[in-house]
Amino acid sequence: MALPIPDEFPLEDSQPTPSALSLIPYFVAGGFFGFLAIRSEIASWYRIYEMFRFESFHMYGIIGSAVLTGALCLRLLRRWGLEMRPSEPGRYRYLLGGLVFGLGWGLVGACPGPIYALLGSGVAGAGVVFLGALLGTYAYGWLQRRLPH
Amino acid sequence: MEVFGQPWPWYVAGPLIGLFVPLLLVLGNRRFGISSSLRHLCAAMGSRLPLFRYNWRAEGWNLAFVLGIVGGGFVAGVLLPHPAPLELNPQTAAALRQMGLSPEDGLVPRELFSWQALLNWKGFVFLLLGGFMVGFGARWAGGCTSGHAISGLSALQPPSLLATLGFFAGGLLAAHLILPWALQALR
Numbered sequence: 001m002a003l004p005i006p007d008e009f010p011l012e013d014s015q016p017t018p019s020a021l022s023l024i025p026y027f028v029a030g031g032f033f034g035f036l037a038i039r040s041e042i043a044s045w046y047r048i049y050e051m052f053r054f055e056s057f058h059m060y061g062i063i064g065s066a067v068l069t070g071a072l073c074l075r076l077l078r079r080w081g082l083e084m085r086p087s088e089p090g091r092y093r094y095l096l097g098g099l100v101f102g103l104g105w106g107l108v109g110a111c112p113g114p115i116y117a118l119l120g121s122g123v124a125g126a127g128v129v130f131l132g133a134l135l136g137t138y139a140y141g142w143l144q145r146r147l148p149h
Numbered sequence: 150m151e152v153f154g155q156p157w158p159w160y161v162a163g164p165l166i167g168l169f170v171p172l173l174l175v176l177g178n179r180r181f182g183i184s185s186s187l188r189h190l191c192a193a194m195g196s197r198l199p200l201f202r203y204n205w206r207a208e209g210w211n212l213a214f215v216l217g218i219v220g221g222g223f224v225a226g227v228l229l230p231h232p233a234p235l236e237l238n239p240q241t242a243a244a245l246r247q248m249g250l251s252p253e254d255g256l257v258p259r260e261l262f263s264w265q266a267l268l269n270w271k272g273f274v275f276l277l278l279g280g281f282m283v284g285f286g287a288r289w290a291g292g293c294t295s296g297h298a299i300s301g302l303s304a305l306q307p308p309s310l311l312a313t314l315g316f317f318a319g320g321l322l323a324a325h326l327i328l329p330w331a332l333q334a335l336r
């Protein structure tokens with residue numbers, strides 16, 4: 001289905017609805033990620049704050065080594081024909097959308113992955129952040145046509 | 150088993166997080182990204198806006214993935230909790246105390262995230278607005294830290310670099326200008 005303004009990661013409408021069984025590997029992978037988010041403390045409000053004050057290498061080390069690992073693996077996978085789809089063109093959406101995201105990230109100290117991990121670990125406030133993120137997503141859908149992209 | 154209850158250093162956690170990019174590509178040609186799940190949830194709730202009108206069930210892998218994250222968070226945070234406080238830079242800890250936060254327990258400040266904090270309407274609105282910006286900005290930018298800063302940068306995609314610059318600019322503004330003021334207002 002053609003969207004008025006395509007999302008960064010276009011959805012493939014022809015895809016069939018997956019069976020519940022085929023979703024299990026993703027659930028397990030998500031489980032590892034959630035565990036990792038807590039254990040590596042990337043889900044910590046304090047670590048994010050520390051990062052934005054440039055007072056710890058921890059988060060930079062994590063993001064840097066994750067990107068390096070991802071880039072090396074993608075280089076290998078390209079030989080087997082597996083490649084990531086290119087992004088949508090645009091400038092404003094990335095800079096301005098990124099800025100708004102960053103403002104929220106700096107305040108609540110959690111991006112979407114950690115929000116889910118904190119929800120699971122029983123942090124009450126994570127529920128409110130999650131609710132806010134859902135409302136924000138919906139509001140974007142509503143204002144989409146009026147925003148620069 | 151000991152190691153599973155201890156915090157993991159960056160050089161263990163970082164490469165493991167990076168491995169999710171090839172893992173999801175191999176599992177089903179998926180792009181590692183988490184904020185899309187919020188879009189799918191809006192679609193699942195039946196919104197008629199164009200952004201949310203698609204067969205969200207076809208994106209079920211993403212919802213299964215985030216459900217897994219919740220489960221993993223439960224295992225790490227509730228079943229195998231790490232009770233000691235975070236080893237923060239003393240300068241950071243001092244700045245936090247000055248702003249009225251006490252970094253003594255858990256991953257998040259109880260002054261902002263506990264049930265008690267939520268009973269204060271200002272604290273509730275703070276988290277709701279912050280979350281709102283995370284959701285709004287992620288969809289506008291077409292991805293969050295996982296989709297852009299990890300996946301997109303790994304694939305050397307220029308738009309993801311722009312988005313990551315935006316994330317950092319926003320975060321710096323929030324941490325240095327807005328947060329001290331907001332925490333003052335919350336007290």
